Amino acid sequence: MGCKPVIRYTARRIFQLIPVLFGVSIIVFAIINLIPGDPAQVILGERADAESIQKLRHELGLDLPLYQQYGNYLLNILQGDLGTSLVTGKAISEELLPHLAATAELTLFAMIFAVIVGVNVGIVSAWKRNTWIDYIPMLLALVGVSMPIFWLGLMEQWLFGLQLEWLPVLGRNDPRVTVETITHFYLIDTLLAGNYEQFWSSVRHLILPAMALGTIPMAYIARMTRSSMLEVLKHDYVRTARAKGLHEFFVVYKHGLKNAFAPVMTIIGLEVGRLLGGAVLTETIFGWPGVGQYIYNAIGYRDYAVIQSGILVLAVIFIVVNLIVDLLYSYLDPRIQYK
Amino acid sequence: MQSGLATMPAEELSAGKVRRRTPWSEGVRRLRKQKAAVIGGALVLLFILTGLFAPLLAPHDPIEQNLANTLQPPSAEHWFGTDDSGRDMFSRILYGARISMTIGIFSVLGSLVVGTLLGLIAGFYGKWIDTLISRIFDVMLAFPGILLAIAIVAILGPGLFNALLAIAIVNVPMYGRLVRAKVLGIKQEEYIMAARAQGMSQVRILFRHVLPNSWTPLIVQGTLGVASAILEAAALGFLGLGAQPPEAEWGKMLADSRDYITTAPWVVMIPGFAIMASVIGFNLFGDGLRDALDPKAQ
Numbered sequence: 301m302g303c304k305p306v307i308r309y310t311a312r313r314i315f316q317l318i319p320v321l322f323g324v325s326i327i328v329f330a331i332i333n334l335i336p337g338d339p340a341q342v343i344l345g346e347r348a349d350a351e352s353i354q355k356l357r358h359e360l361g362l363d364l365p366l367y368q369q370y371g372n373y374l375l376n377i378l379q380g381d382l383g384t385s386l387v388t389g390k391a392i393s394e395e396l397l398p399h400l401a402a403t404a405e406l407t408l409f410a411m412i413f414a415v416i417v418g419v420n421v422g423i424v425s426a427w428k429r430n431t432w433i434d435y436i437p438m439l440l441a442l443v444g445v446s447m448p449i450f451w452l453g454l455m456e457q458w459l460f461g462l463q464l465e466w467l468p469v470l471g472r473n474d475p476r477v478t479v480e481t482i483t484h485f486y487l488i489d490t491l492l493a494g495n496y497e498q499f500w501s502s503v504r505h506l507i508l509p510a511m512a513l514g515t516i517p518m519a520y521i522a523r524m525t526r527s528s529m530l531e532v533l534k535h536d537y538v539r540t541a542r543a544k545g546l547h548e549f550f551v552v553y554k555h556g557l558k559n560a561f562a563p564v565m566t567i568i569g570l571e572v573g574r575l576l577g578g579a580v581l582t583e584t585i586f587g588w589p590g591v592g593q594y595i596y597n598a599i600g601y602r603d604y605a606v607i608q609s610g611i612l613v614l615a616v617i618f619i620v621v622n623l624i625v626d627l628l629y630s631y632l633d634p635r636i637q638y639k
Numbered sequence: 640m641q642s643g644l645a646t647m648p649a650e651e652l653s654a655g656k657v658r659r660r661t662p663w664s665e666g667v668r669r670l671r672k673q674k675a676a677v678i679g680g681a682l683v684l685l686f687i688l689t690g691l692f693a694p695l696l697a698p699h700d701p702i703e704q705n706l707a708n709t710l711q712p713p714s715a716e717h718w719f720g721t722d723d724s725g726r727d728m729f730s731r732i733l734y735g736a737r738i739s740m741t742i743g744i745f746s747v748l749g750s751l752v753v754g755t756l757l758g759l760i761a762g763f764y765g766k767w768i769d770t771l772i773s774r775i776f777d778v779m780l781a782f783p784g785i786l787l788a789i790a791i792v793a794i795l796g797p798g799l800f801n802a803l804l805a806i807a808i809v810n811v812p813m814y815g816r817l818v819r820a821k822v823l824g825i826k827q828e829e830y831i832m833a834a835r836a837q838g839m840s841q842v843r844i845l846f847r848h849v850l851p852n853s854w855t856p857l858i859v860q861g862t863l864g865v866a867s868a869i870l871e872a873a874a875l876g877f878l879g880l881g882a883q884p885p886e887a888e889w890g891k892m893l894a895d896s897r898d899y900i901t902t903a904p905w906v907v908m909i910p911g912f913a914i915m916a917s918v919i920g921f922n923l924f925g926d927g928l929r930d931a932l933d934p935k936a937q
Contacts, residue, residue, distance in 0.1 A: 327782070446866065447911075450877045580786065581874055
């Protein structure tokens with residue numbers, strides 16, 4: 301009986317996603333159809349002859365009525381067929397997989413960095429309100445949210461890579477060594493292969509791009525944690541916890557954070573979108589072979605099939621992550637009813 | 640929060656010199672009291688004036704190349720040094736302010752107008768039209784912002800105007816949702832019912848009563864939105880999808896100079912600082928506006 305509302309709520313939230321996913325598919329489908337002029341002509345360039353243009357139009361299904369084109373597109377993506385790259389001629393779903401793993405590895409570590417640093421900085425700022433320990437991190441957070449991510453990446457490369465020579469600035473691992481891929485997550489694959497030297501190399505390659513990508517979300521998380529904690533620390537139960545002699549650390553981290561975390565969760569969910577979008581820029585700077593770089597290269601080649609699929613996959617990931625955050629939010633804050 | 644009356648000197652009160660403060664003048668007074676907002680406002684003004692008067696302020700032509708004078712460090716002749724084509728960086732930064740301010744402000748104005756109209760219609764009329772508009776907003780917000788902008792520019796082709804358009808389209812749902820939520824609250828107010836009872840037309844109610852009561856959050860969000868739009872424009876410029884050569888756009892300048900990061904780091908650092916300073920300005924000013932105009936939102 302107790303878990304029924306949770307299941308009903310989860311099912312309803314998933315059901316509500318259907319029209320959104322449907323709308324996303326329409327927008328992504330429209331990318332190729334909205335190109336001004338003849339898409340086949342644009343893809344092949346001005347010098348293409350009429351025969352090859354006609355052939356490409358047929359291959360892309362552009363000679364069919366619009367509703368039929370969309371029907372076929374939807375049917376294909378539902379079966380996991382993301383189409384064929386116009387440049388390499390390979391199935392996009394196969395090409396995309398290693399790129400997706402690279403992006404997942406990068407964004408996951410960027411998020412871990414952002415959450416750990418952001419939440420703790422926010423807590424300490426709220427705890428030491430109106431002191432230098434509060435002002436300095438909050439000033440840095442303001443700089444953090446105002447910084448272009450690609451510039452931060454370049455500055456990190458300059459300082460830590462080129463001046464101090466502490467960390468590598470390009471790629472996922474040492475280019476002279478081939479990582480035997482099983483999961484396409486290099487940290488896992490190198491561990492599975494028992495190659496600890498390569499594992500360490502992969503970790504070192506991950507640090508700078510993850511820091512660059514995670515800095516802006518970290519700044520937002522720190523600001524949100526601070527304001528949420530300030531709200532919570534005013535409450536009577538915090539005063540009671542202090543009155544009964546509980547150590548300040550436990551008051552703040554146990555009673556405070558537990559109650560302040562729900563709004564922070566929402567920001568974390570929204571920041572996933574920033575991470576996925578920011579991945580395009582970070583991956584371009586650090587030569588990280590993820591989905592962002594895959595899309596960026598496809599724009600250069602006018603490979604619209606790849607652009608469509610890359611954007612579709614990232615949007616779907618964003619939707620799913622937000623669903624998970626939404627469900628966790630209700631779990632973390634029992635006052636929210638499953639309506 | 641103290642009221643205007645409470646902060647008045649006693650002698651003024653006793654002499655009966657009670658000035659009536661409008662909500663706006665009260666907001667301006669509160670804004671001026673905040674140091675951070677004043678610094679932000681000064682930065683915003685500085686960048687807008689720089690953009691406006693760039694042709695008068697720039698000591699050199701921002702696109703004139705001088706291949707005999709490439710990658711020169713900052714000096715009395717070239718305050719910010721020269722780039723890989725020998726162009727004066729200081730002049731390019733000044734002209735860059737013009738581009739960034741134009742994109743930032745006009746893209747926000749575009750999304751504000753469209754978003755406000757859609758939000759007003761959705762919130763006020765409700766029913767199927769609200770469902771339709773809200774679902775469109777949901778779908779647009781399902782894409783990470785910069786990714787949708789990249790998709791739009793990939794369709795329309797790279798260029799400054801298309802970048803502006805893409806940024807404006809991407810941000811429409813943010814303003815739309817804000818206005819819709821505000822309208823849903825205002826709709827139940829008694830003065831709206833009274834206006835209805837008087838036989839006032841729907842459109843008149845919308846523009847005379849509902850819209851003026853939604854201004855505050857829109858102005859705040861719009862100011863903060865300029866900061867995001869500047870960052871988005873710079874990102875598109877960096878990816879080669881925004882401004883095209885030889886335009887002096889900050890993001891594009893960064894992209895073009897990244898190969899010289901070891902030999903001439905200033906060509907990479909200075910445009911980044913310019914972007915950051917302008918964004919900090921709008922963020923500080925926006926935060927200050929929120930605190931001054933909408934104390935409940937603090």
